Amino acid sequence: MQLRAVPDLPEIRPGDDLAALLAERVDLDPGSVLCLASTVVSKAEGRFAALSEYPAGPRAREIATRLEEHTGEEKDPRFAQAVLEESTEIITEAPFLLTETHFGHTCVNAGIDRSNTGGEDLLLLPKRPSESAARLSEALSVPVIVTDTCGRPFRHGQRGVAIGWAGMAASRDWRGERDRDGRELGVTVENVIDELAAAANLVAGEGAGGVPAVVVEGFEFGKMDGSDEHFRDVEDDYVRQALRGWSHE
């Protein structure tokens, strides 16, 4: 399996034809997978925003105050308002604002970016990353994964994850497979789009030298999981249930 960065992609602006810009710079063999940082998808889709567009309501002001108490840092209630508007559920308010986005992704601050925003205050995640991936996948005739970088429980640091995907299922399905001794496997469903996003992140890097598009060649799809599930349902997510009832004092 091989990963290569797509070279020389220019700074992306609203309305840019991302598929055309990519097709000019890389030959995509059938069987390869394109991983694309959500930042460039958001920029092409014009998901920039100014804080002034988010006059803070009472809930946002309350959250900003709680966050200030917890972190000792000044928090702009308009930023909290932007996070609220991008979310369907607030899971924790403090010591960090963990929410579920409209498209089902659980992350801090609804993934709203304050760096790499091209001079604007904010860069929001794509509105529907899997729909963005589907448009690009259709234009480029390969599976497309839209990636983001975020932290997680139990483990230090951040890593790449998939937030949208098209042209392939989210997981490889090992159910029914046997080990060398003929016993059924303990591991059954392998979330390959997150693993591909993590692998791409190793090549992409960050900052001014970062590269937002990475092509994966030679990935063996195998038997894919028909459910195409990626984000956990709440009923199945005990950690989320625990966080809902929890208050950090």
Next chain:
Amino acid sequence: MQLRAVPDLPEIRPGDDLAALLAERVDLDPGSVLCLASTVVSKAEGRFAALSEYPAGPRAREIATRLEEHTGEEKDPRFAQAVLEESTEIITEAPFLLTETHFGHTCVNAGIDRSNTGGEDLLLLPKRPSESAARLSEALSVPVIVTDTCGRPFRHGQRGVAIGWAGMAASRDWRGERDRDGRELGVTVENVIDELAAAANLVAGEGAGGVPAVVVEGFEFGKMDGSDEHFRDVEDDYVRQALRGWSHE
């Protein structure tokens, strides 16, 4: 960046010289990273166990009963006893047994495997995976990552993670880096050993056809994080704090 599976590794038995078996099968260039499934490290270290070695105490019997109530499946209290003995803290008992292992890894059932156990009841994780990695790294003169596969909150399915590492730091450090507009980056510490483990898992596969050793070539280390932190401290892990106080009914 390129990943290739190490071919034709035989079934590993206690006492096998894993470094020699690997060196016979693959040329390791300086700058490459070797990812090795914990199963083969455990097998070489003789971490097989029989359930009869774990007569269940009162706590293990209590946990097995709670798990039976929650899952409707029969649970062997000796298995719960094995998990207890491999752990320093029980984080949740039901609906799954989430613990911290002696070496700091948070996972279900202390990572104890019941498939791929070579005819024994259980295969435990390596006792100190980073020490195992250090021995292999020294013998092979490349960084070594010991990997496992596990589930996680918020997201469906399992993915590869690092549980031991040597010869490199756990993370790449982007602190102080700037974006194209000169703003400081939001993402600061990238846990590359987990990303490498995830990438290797894409190549390794599972089951009888699975390959436990994968070589990564062409990974650009960049500026690595001096702390070498990988597992979160409890004070820094709000999700773990929430789970401690939580009881699923």
